[in-house]
Amino acid sequence: MLLDIFLEQSGQFLSGEEISRRLNISRTAVWKQINKLRSAGYEFEALPRLGYRMTEKPEPLDPAVLSACLTNRSFGHQIEVLRSTTSTQEDARRLAEEGAPEGTLVIAEEQTGGRGRMGKKFYSPFGKGIWMSLILRPTQPLHLTQQLTLLTGVAVRRAILKTTGIEAGIKWPNDLLIDGKKVCGILLESANEDEFVRYCIAGIGISVNLKEEDYPDELKSIATSLRMASGHNINRNELICSILNEIESLYGLYNEQGFEPIASLWEASSVTMNREVCVQSPRGVINGTAAGLHPSGALLVRNEDGELTPVFSGDITLQR
Numbered sequence: 001m002l003l004d005i006f007l008e009q010s011g012q013f014l015s016g017e018e019i020s021r022r023l024n025i026s027r028t029a030v031w032k033q034i035n036k037l038r039s040a041g042y043e044f045e046a047l048p049r050l051g052y053r054m055t056e057k058p059e060p061l062d063p064a065v066l067s068a069c070l071t072n073r074s075f076g077h078q079i080e081v082l083r084s085t086t087s088t089q090e091d092a093r094r095l096a097e098e099g100a101p102e103g104t105l106v107i108a109e110e111q112t113g114g115r116g117r118m119g120k121k122f123y124s125p126f127g128k129g130i131w132m133s134l135i136l137r138p139t140q141p142l143h144l145t146q147q148l149t150l151l152t153g154v155a156v157r158r159a160i161l162k163t164t165g166i167e168a169g170i171k172w173p174n175d176l177l178i179d180g181k182k183v184c185g186i187l188l189e190s191a192n193e194d195e196f197v198r199y200c201i202a203g204i205g206i207s208v209n210l211k212e213e214d215y216p217d218e219l220k221s222i223a224t225s226l227r228m229a230s231g232h233n234i235n236r237n238e239l240i241c242s243i244l245n246e247i248e249s250l251y252g253l254y255n256e257q258g259f260e261p262i263a264s265l266w267e268a269s270s271v272t273m274n275r276e277v278c279v280q281s282p283r284g285v286i287n288g289t290a291a292g293l294h295p296s297g298a299l300l301v302r303n304e305d306g307e308l309t310p311v312f313s314g315d316i317t318l319q320r
Contacts, residue, residue: 002034005019006037006052012053013047013053014051014052040127041209042056061107061236063081065237066237066240070241071241073248075105075245076244077103078101079105079107080105082106082107084111084112086112088106088203091108092133096201101135102199103134103135103136104134105135105244106133108132109127109131110125110126110131115187116185116187128207128214129206129207130205130208130236133201134202136148137199142195143296144259145188145190147296148200148202151254153176153269154250154262154265155243155247155249156184157170159239159243159245160176162242163238163239164226164230168183169269169270170269171272171316172290172299174186178226181224182223183207185204187205188201189201208227208239209226209227263293266293272299273291274291275289275319277290277318280316281313288302288304299311
């Protein structure tokens with residue numbers, strides 16, 4: 001009811017006293033309800049003697065809008081949009097086990113237990129980002145699934161550039177950065193049988209319309225959003241369509257020509273290449289210069305003796 005009142009009085013100030021009278025609740029309850037709307041993505045200006053005015057309302061994820069803007073053949077033509085979920089990865093995994101076709105997409109307005117690589121938590125607040133998981137059913141053997149992580153990163157970067165004009169760089173293996181701060185993380189998980197992949201779940205998390213004050217203190221120095229980079233809100237539905245179109249296009253190229261053209265696109269977009277790096281890997285700490293990609297998708301690190309070491313997994317710190 002409170003939301004309806006603000007929508008009816010679009011752009012107008014409403015005093016706390018008037019809202020209290022119309023809803024028959026206390027002024028304290030009015031303040032609490034407005035804060036609930038704020039947590040759902042609505043924004044308000046509050047001024048003494050004038051009251052509250054709604055300044056921004058979130059643009060909801062809409063399956064009908066998404067279906068209408070897709071130009072690809074199959075990716076995203078089965079979409080499940082959730083208001084809140086623990087993790088879209090788990091929802092997509094359930095659908096994949098039930099036989100959902102390649103290209104099935106799960107998107108949520110909010111994740112309460114979103115996760116990144118190596119079990120790290122992934123911040124996924126309501127209505128401000130793109131938190132989604134895509135089912136893939138590749139024919140490549142298990143040891144080449146790293147290539148799909150890099151393919152997804154290239155596709156998301158291209159979609160962001162086309163939709164917003166913002167240049168993001170790719171940090172191996174799965175982060176997109178703007179001015180050194182993380183704007184997107186990608187998590188690829190697979191279910192295997194023998195040495196082959198039954199399916200992969202490509203999880204994509206993009207901080208789209210967050211403002212600096214939306215981040216917890218521990219993330220403010222290392223995270224950014226497309227809104228912070230552009231100065232205005234980004235249409236999430238449009239960006240999701242662009243991502244799906246780009247993934248399907250590159251996935252088709254990958255299936256026809258292999259990893260080489262994807263690797264070239266990745267290297268041209270990378271902020272890791274030719275940089276000194278420190279890698280915390282399962283084999284220990286590796287220091288050197290990022291020199292290229294192994295045919296599997298691993299990162300090649302050249303040490304001071306000129307020897308190349310392929311890094312298949314680990315956390316990378318860019319030294320300079």
